[in-house]
Amino acid sequence: MIEIKVAPIRNGTVIDHITAGQALNVLKILGVNEYNIDSTISVLIRVPSRKEDTGGWKDVVKVEDRELDTKTVDKIALIAPHATIVIIRDYVVAAKNKVNLGSRISGLVRCSNPHCITNKNEPVEPEFDIISKEPPALRCIYCDRTLQNISDNLI
Numbered sequence: 001m002i003e004i005k006v007a008p009i010r011n012g013t014v015i016d017h018i019t020a021g022q023a024l025n026v027l028k029i030l031g032v033n034e035y036n037i038d039s040t041i042s043v044l045i046r047v048p049s050r051k052e053d054t055g056g057w058k059d060v061v062k063v064e065d066r067e068l069d070t071k072t073v074d075k076i077a078l079i080a081p082h083a084t085i086v087i088i089r090d091y092v093v094a095a096k097n098k099v100n101l102g103s104r105i106s107g108l109v110r111c112s113n114p115h116c117i118t119n120k121n122e123p124v125e126p127e128f129d130i131i132s133k134e135p136p137a138l139r140c141i142y143c144d145r146t147l148q149n150i151s152d153n154l155i
Helices: 023-030 070-079
Strands: 012-019 041-048 057-064 084-089 092-098 104-106 127-133 136-140
Touching: 012 023, 012 070, 023 041, 023 057, 023 070, 070 136
Parallel strands: none
Antiparallel strands: 012 057, 012 084, 041 057, 084 092, 104 127, 127 136
16 A cells, blocks of 8 residues: 655644545635635545545545634535544644534525525525435525535535
């Protein structure tokens, strides 16, 4: 087995146990693009995982000099329900928490139904019931549409 070595970060966030293949969607959630990279970002895609619920593979994203807000963590939970958020301060783990997908979410994703009231320029925030956590599946509380591709509908 090949050992993977990635340099430690001094301060920032490690998003570990991302569902294999979702690292690029996590970067999208973080708003990372070629115009706004201010510090080191490490992306590992499809690396071996010892956790049983990952199918043997995971992705990892390390972002230096940034700690994530609650809304960002909630979006990550929608596409990577087994992710762990690790806060690093001065090369030491300051906090380590699993993402938590509740029973209902608001304002994080848009409904894929173009006729839903949330897509009709009305002052209504999209709201969804979580109908499955593995794999994540959402149902709009207004039109009952089940959201199939969560990452394409993130706000």
